[in-house]
Amino acid sequence: MGSQGVTPQSQDFSRWYTDVVRMADLADYAPVRGCMIIKPYGYELWENIRDALDRRFKATGHKNAYFPLLIPMSFIQREAEHVEGFAPELAVVTHGGGKELEEPLVVRPTSETVIGYAFSQWISSYRDLPLLINQWANVVRWELRPRLFLRTLEFLWQEGHTAHATAEEAQAETMRMLEIYADFAENEAAIPVIKGRKSEQEKFAGAEETYAIEAMMRNKWALQSGTSHFLGQNFAKAFDIKFLDEQNELRYAWTTSWGVSTRMIGGIIMAHGDEKGLRLPPRLAPIQVVIVPIWKRDEERTAVLDTVGRIKDELVAAGVRVHVDDRVGITPGFKFNDWEMRGVPLRMEVGPRDVAAGTVVLARRDIPGRDGKSSVQQQELTAAVPRLLEEIQENLLSQAKEFRDSNLHEAKDYEELKAIVKEGWALIPHCGEAECEARIKEETKATSRCFPLELNQEWNPKGLRCAVCGKPAQGYAYFARAY
Amino acid sequence: MGSQGVTPQSQDFSRWYTDVVRMADLADYAPVRGCMIIKPYGYELWENIRDALDRRFKATGHKNAYFPLLIPMSFIQREAEHVEGFAPELAVVTHGGGKELEEPLVVRPTSETVIGYAFSQWISSYRDLPLLINQWANVVRWELRPRLFLRTLEFLWQEGHTAHATAEEAQAETMRMLEIYADFAENEAAIPVIKGRKSEQEKFAGAEETYAIEAMMRNKWALQSGTSHFLGQNFAKAFDIKFLDEQNELRYAWTTSWGVSTRMIGGIIMAHGDEKGLRLPPRLAPIQVVIVPIWKRDEERTAVLDTVGRIKDELVAAGVRVHVDDRVGITPGFKFNDWEMRGVPLRMEVGPRDVAAGTVVLARRDIPGRDGKSSVQQQELTAAVPRLLEEIQENLLSQAKEFRDSNLHEAKDYEELKAIVKEGWALIPHCGEAECEARIKEETKATSRCFPLELNQEWNPKGLRCAVCGKPAQGYAYFARAY
Numbered sequence: 001m002g003s004q005g006v007t008p009q010s011q012d013f014s015r016w017y018t019d020v021v022r023m024a025d026l027a028d029y030a031p032v033r034g035c036m037i038i039k040p041y042g043y044e045l046w047e048n049i050r051d052a053l054d055r056r057f058k059a060t061g062h063k064n065a066y067f068p069l070l071i072p073m074s075f076i077q078r079e080a081e082h083v084e085g086f087a088p089e090l091a092v093v094t095h096g097g098g099k100e101l102e103e104p105l106v107v108r109p110t111s112e113t114v115i116g117y118a119f120s121q122w123i124s125s126y127r128d129l130p131l132l133i134n135q136w137a138n139v140v141r142w143e144l145r146p147r148l149f150l151r152t153l154e155f156l157w158q159e160g161h162t163a164h165a166t167a168e169e170a171q172a173e174t175m176r177m178l179e180i181y182a183d184f185a186e187n188e189a190a191i192p193v194i195k196g197r198k199s200e201q202e203k204f205a206g207a208e209e210t211y212a213i214e215a216m217m218r219n220k221w222a223l224q225s226g227t228s229h230f231l232g233q234n235f236a237k238a239f240d241i242k243f244l245d246e247q248n249e250l251r252y253a254w255t256t257s258w259g260v261s262t263r264m265i266g267g268i269i270m271a272h273g274d275e276k277g278l279r280l281p282p283r284l285a286p287i288q289v290v291i292v293p294i295w296k297r298d299e300e301r302t303a304v305l306d307t308v309g310r311i312k313d314e315l316v317a318a319g320v321r322v323h324v325d326d327r328v329g330i331t332p333g334f335k336f337n338d339w340e341m342r343g344v345p346l347r348m349e350v351g352p353r354d355v356a357a358g359t360v361v362l363a364r365r366d367i368p369g370r371d372g373k374s375s376v377q378q379q380e381l382t383a384a385v386p387r388l389l390e391e392i393q394e395n396l397l398s399q400a401k402e403f404r405d406s407n408l409h410e411a412k413d414y415e416e417l418k419a420i421v422k423e424g425w426a427l428i429p430h431c432g433e434a435e436c437e438a439r440i441k442e443e444t445k446a447t448s449r450c451f452p453l454e455l456n457q458e459w460n461p462k463g464l465r466c467a468v469c470g471k472p473a474q475g476y477a478y479f480a481r482a483y
Numbered sequence: 484m485g486s487q488g489v490t491p492q493s494q495d496f497s498r499w500y501t502d503v504v505r506m507a508d509l510a511d512y513a514p515v516r517g518c519m520i521i522k523p524y525g526y527e528l529w530e531n532i533r534d535a536l537d538r539r540f541k542a543t544g545h546k547n548a549y550f551p552l553l554i555p556m557s558f559i560q561r562e563a564e565h566v567e568g569f570a571p572e573l574a575v576v577t578h579g580g581g582k583e584l585e586e587p588l589v590v591r592p593t594s595e596t597v598i599g600y601a602f603s604q605w606i607s608s609y610r611d612l613p614l615l616i617n618q619w620a621n622v623v624r625w626e627l628r629p630r631l632f633l634r635t636l637e638f639l640w641q642e643g644h645t646a647h648a649t650a651e652e653a654q655a656e657t658m659r660m661l662e663i664y665a666d667f668a669e670n671e672a673a674i675p676v677i678k679g680r681k682s683e684q685e686k687f688a689g690a691e692e693t694y695a696i697e698a699m700m701r702n703k704w705a706l707q708s709g710t711s712h713f714l715g716q717n718f719a720k721a722f723d724i725k726f727l728d729e730q731n732e733l734r735y736a737w738t739t740s741w742g743v744s745t746r747m748i749g750g751i752i753m754a755h756g757d758e759k760g761l762r763l764p765p766r767l768a769p770i771q772v773v774i775v776p777i778w779k780r781d782e783e784r785t786a787v788l789d790t791v792g793r794i795k796d797e798l799v800a801a802g803v804r805v806h807v808d809d810r811v812g813i814t815p816g817f818k819f820n821d822w823e824m825r826g827v828p829l830r831m832e833v834g835p836r837d838v839a840a841g842t843v844v845l846a847r848r849d850i851p852g853r854d855g856k857s858s859v860q861q862q863e864l865t866a867a868v869p870r871l872l873e874e875i876q877e878n879l880l881s882q883a884k885e886f887r888d889s890n891l892h893e894a895k896d897y898e899e900l901k902a903i904v905k906e907g908w909a910l911i912p913h914c915g916e917a918e919c920e921a922r923i924k925e926e927t928k929a930t931s932r933c934f935p936l937e938l939n940q941e942w943n944p945k946g947l948r949c950a951v952c953g954k955p956a957q958g959y960a961y962f963a964r965a966y
Contacts, residue, residue: 028604030551030597031558032588037601040546040616047547063523064530068513069552069590069621069637070574075514088581091553093590095575096636097625105515107552107576107590114513118520121511133523138552138621142580153579154552 006341008275013219020269020277021148024342027265034146034153041342042265044286046156049264050136052188052284053158056180062132062160067114069138070105075113078238082112085205089141091153107140112206112231112257115161116239123163123253125244130173131163149266150223150483157261163241163253167232170254174230177258178211181226189264190281190396191215191271192404193225194478196450199432204257208232214449214478216404217270220424222449222482225267228258266483271400278343279365281396282389287323289315289385290344292335294351303355311350311360311381318382320389340365345392346385354378362388366395408478414440414468417479421446425480427455429473431466440468440479449478489824492758496702503752503760504631507825510748517629517636524825525632525748527769529639532747533619535671535767536641539663545615545643550597552621553588558596561721565595568688572624574636590623595689595714595740598644599722606646606736608727613656614646632749633706633966640744646724646736650715653737657713660741661694664709672747673764673879674698674754675887676708677961679933682915687740691715697932697961699887700753703907705932705965708750711741749966754883761826762848764879765872770806772798772868773827775818777834790838794831794864801865803872823848828875829868837861845871849878891961897923897951900962904929908963910938912956914949923951923962932961 006023007015021027026042029035038046054064070093077083091107094100108114115133123131136158143151160177164170178195185191193213203210207229215225235241236252245251272279282288293308295301308324315322323344325335332349339347349361360381364372376384407424411417420426421444430436430448437448456475464473489506490498504510509525512518521529537547553576560566574590577583591597598616606614619641626634643660647653661678668676676696686693690712698708718724719735728734755762765771776791778784791807798805806827808818815832822830832844843864847855859867890907894900903909904927913919913931920931939958947956 028601031555031600032551032553035551035553037551038549040548043548044546046549063527065523065526066521066529066639068515068518068520069623070515070518072514090579090581091576091588092578093574094577095587096573097627098571098573104578105574117514118511140552144580156549 006277009218009273010275016273017266017270018148020273020341024278026269027148029148032153034143036148036152036154038156038262041286045265045268045280045284046262048284048286049188049260050158053180053184053260054136056184057134057158057160060132060176060180062134062162065133065135066137067111067118067135069108071108071111071114073104073106075117076106078113079206079234081234082206082238086110086141089143091140091142108137109139109141110257110259111135111137111139111159112161112235113239116235116241116255119161119163119253119255120239120241123241123243126165126246129163129165129243129253130169132160132173133162134158134160147266147483149262149269152262155262157259160256160258162256163236164255165243165245165251165253167254170232170256171230174209174211174228174256174258177256178213178226178228181213181228181258181260184260185213185215185225186397188281188283189268189271190283190393190400191225191267192397192401194450194452195454196452196478197456198227198450199437199448199477201434201437202448204229206231206234208234211453212450215267215271216400216407216425216480217267217483218273218403219270220407220480222425222478222480223263223267223270224449224482225264226258226260229256231255231257272396273343276337277341279396280343280345282345282393285343285345286321287342287344288321288389289323289346289348290339291322291324291348291350292332292339293324293326294332294349296352300352304350304352307355307378308350311348311378314382315385318386320385336363346388364388364392366392366399411467417446417467418444421479421481425449425478427476427478428467429464430475430477430479431469431471432474432477433469433471436466436469436471444479445481446479447482449480449482451475451477489760492701492756499756500749500753501631503756503824507761509752510631512631515636517626519631519635519637521639521745524769528748528751528763528767529745531767531769532671532743533641536663536667536743537619539667540617540641540643543615543659543663545617545645548616548618549620550594550601550618552591554591554594554597556587556589558600559589561596562689562717564717565689565721569593569624572626574623574625591620592622592624593740593742594618594620594622594642595644595718596722599718599724599738602644602646602736602738603722603724606724606726609648609729612646612648612726612736613652615643615656616645617641617643630749630966632745632752635745638745640742643739643741645739646719647738648726648728648734648736650737653715653739654713657692657694657711657739657741660739661696661709661711664696664711664741664743667743668696668698668708669880671764671766672751672754673766673876673883674708674750675880675884677933677935678937679935679961680939681710681933682920682931682960684917684920685931687712689714689717691717695933698750698754699883699890699908700750700966701756701886702753703890703963705908705961705963706746706750706753707932707965708747709741709743712739714738714740755879756826759820760824762879763826763828765828765876768826768828769804770825770827771804771872772806772829772831773822774805774807774831774833775815775822776807776809777815777832779835783835786838787833787835790861791833794833794843794861797865798868801869803868819846829871847871847875849875849882894950900929900950901927904962904964908932908961910959910961911950912947913958913960913962914952914954915957915960916952916954919949919952919954927962928964929962930965932963932965934958934960
């Protein structure tokens with residue numbers, strides 16, 4: 001399949017998305033409704049996301065561990081808000097080893113409970129704190145309206161869980177991880193994000209505060225792409241996570257949790273994709289350079305493939321992820337379209353004339369047509385290719401930034417908000433109350449995205465009032481259509 | 484905790500094992516019976532195992548992907564032997580999203596079925612073959628007698644699944660992966676293994692043939708440490724995996740599957756451990772070198788810690804995994820015992836006299852006492868440490884080989900077998916029949932481990948007869964107590 005079949009983005013964004021995911025071989029639906037099969041190309045993208053995050057977690061002192069998939073139902077029920085939030089989404093194991101279980105087990109929807117239990121065993125003294133743990137795992141949440149990568153019944157993610165001696169330290173950890181997510185999004189995924197606090201209604205079930213990174217997709221919808229929760233002492237109290245402090249007093253710990261999932265892949269697709277399909281940021285792309293050898297006569301074939309093989313080895317040795325498309329019976333033009341659709345940042349064409357001249361043609365995915373093409377000396381490739389990949393990475397980020405910034409608008413009143421959220425994100429002074437948010441959602445389909453940190457240095461700034469309901473504002477908030 | 488509490492291996496091997504797993508902070512039981520929490524030190528060991536295997540899989544053309552955790556019950560039932568083997572071990576999800584499901588879902592015990600389904604969608608022509616896929620995942624099998632790492636209700640593993648155009652190619656893949664497992668075991672885990680074919684009774688439910696690597700533990704029991712299955716066309720027929728061959732004829736594919744799990748960690752513990760605790764092979768050890776700074780007076784402290792910091796940085800830059808044990812209020816002697824129990828291959832002691840002399844003391848975990856200690860110039864460490872780690876790696880392998888070889892014995896008859904399996908592995912010409920194996924198991928507790936490949940070049944060699952029942956022998960087979 002080539003890109004012939006991708007529905008144009010401008011025509012139907014939703015169909016474009018599904019086409020791209022399936023035709024680029026990223027993922028497909030599984031036999032169980034709402035579940036997903038992540039295909040090799042999609043999984044390699046996930047491996048690169050995982051490695052880039054994992055490096056950051058380890059560099060900040062976190063250790064990976066693994067906790068069980070199956071959680072006693074009674075654990076979920078111990079934290080009141082937690083069970084209220086997750087009960088409707090649970091998958092429940094009632095039979096094991098041919099027998100009905102005495103207590104049903106839940107397939108983890110998230111692991112605060114079972115990790116809370118473990119922390120209560122591991123922590124006894126202030127010397128055991130801070131405890132900084134991360135887990136790479138699958139989780140299951142019963143989704144009624146599944147979308148590949150964005151909302152699937154099962155998804156892959158990392159969930160960090162930490163315990164601290166003081167509220168301040170736990171709050172600092174919550175913000176540290178939010179910054180790490182933002183850094184990852186901007187510098188690896190080339191997606192500019194807005195860091196902010198979620199409203200009471202949008203926060204994690206059981207958290208005191210939830211912070212998120214929010215990204216703008218090409219249809220101007222928002223995607224919550226990572227969350228960091230300050231859990232206060234809620235789970236510490238539910239699971240008895242206590243420690244003796246330096247004065248030998250028994251205290252509850254303060255905990256956090258934070259996660260990024262395969263949803264990030266959906267974000268990368270929708271933040272960068274264009275009419276032709278995917279555009280992958282070079283730092284995460286499974287294939288950074290695809291080489292298309294071109295020949296007509298058989299005697300040209302050997303010379304071209306020899307040159308291609310040598311170039312490939314040199315680039316691989318230089319740390320570049322290269323794929324040679326040597327499929328037979330398929331035209332170069334078809335291959336060009338195919339790899340453009342699959343979002344490979346850089347295409348290299350090598351034909352008999354290039355072999356003779358010691359050159360290759362490079363074509364950038366981010367600059368269409370002639371402007372993105374250049375002829376490069378073969379001996380310069382190990383320097384030129386990494387440099388070009390960096391340029392593409394930066395260009396994707398600056399394009400996404402420009403697009404995002406041109407679609408953020410301040411709304412003076414509810415009427416302006418209504419108009420803006422049809423085509424962008426609206427910023428308003430906002431009360432943060434459930435009733436007001438519910439009304440906006442019902443009337444405009446836009447939801448409260450976050451109170452952006454950089455616009456909310458003060459609480460209730462300048463005594464402002466909510467642009468929609470007139471009550472005192474908690475601060476400035478973005479509203480937008482969202483996934 | 485120090486090593487004070489480890490039950491001596493010679494006194495009670497089973498308690499020694501549990502003590503080591505828990506005191507070395509590798510893993511612990513979870514609230515759900517039979518489930519396990521893999522703690523950071525154990526998980527880092529698993530990450531190193533994973534990376535070493537993953538490199539080998541990718542180098543041989545395999546791609547990672549991810550398939551769903553939840554499998555329709557009807558899938559499991561499609562292959563007759565498969566359902567018979569796995570039905571008693573299934574965990575079953577009957578409720579999701581607050582409702583009873585129309586069809587119960589099984590938490591994957593292994594993924595031949597759902598991957599078979601996917602392969603039937605992905606494969607249409609001989610050009611799609613071979614299809615070489617691997618998955619890193621968790622699986623659940625209802626275990627009645629759990630042991631940490633060895634048999635847990637949930638475990639982590641990789642499962643390779645491949646499809647081929649011919650039986651020969653699938654058989655070659657089966658053997659290729661068996662070789663990769665053996666290579667990994669010997670060259671990374673320092674565990675010599677016997678490669679062999681499992682008997683009819685011991686093979687995977689649904690396979691035509693199962694091959695395994697079998698390792699000897701320090702109590703002379705066997706541990707099946709990895710398996711590679713030739714599945715014939717069994718799953719291809721159950722899941723309709725068909726392709727058009729070069730003559731445009733529709734044919735069933737031939738498939739394989741192969742897996743290594745967190746059980747390998749149990750193997751590493753029991754193949755190398757001694758009275759004092761763990762001995763980890765340097766290539767997989769989370770910590771290769773632990774540095775214990777030693778000082779008495781405060782003015783010595785700064786000089787020692789400065790030197791230690793510098794040495795650590797140099798070793799990390801040289802690619803060595805280093806940990807500095809700068810805990811206060813704990814004696815050096817306690818730390819030595821603790822890290823010996825935790826199996827760190829090399830200990831470095833740095834005291835005021837070392838700082839003055841520009842030396843350090845290195846102590847090898849594999850050579851106890853004075854013989855394993857040496858004084859090394861600080862400027863030679865980046866060369867000396869990697870060399871010593873290699874020596875330790877080789878020594879662990881040769882010790883394990885010697886131990887294994889001295890406990891393999893040929894048995895001329897059943898009486899000899901009975902005596903041998905109390906203290907080793909017995910090799911006999913064997914019929915391979917269910918009745919005979921059941922009798923041996925009942926009377927001696929020893930099970931058929933495998934028909935070792937290197938002793939079974941011919942089928943029914945030299946017209947031998949089973950040493951136990953007298954029927955024609957399929958070949959030579961090992962019998963041993965096993966996990």
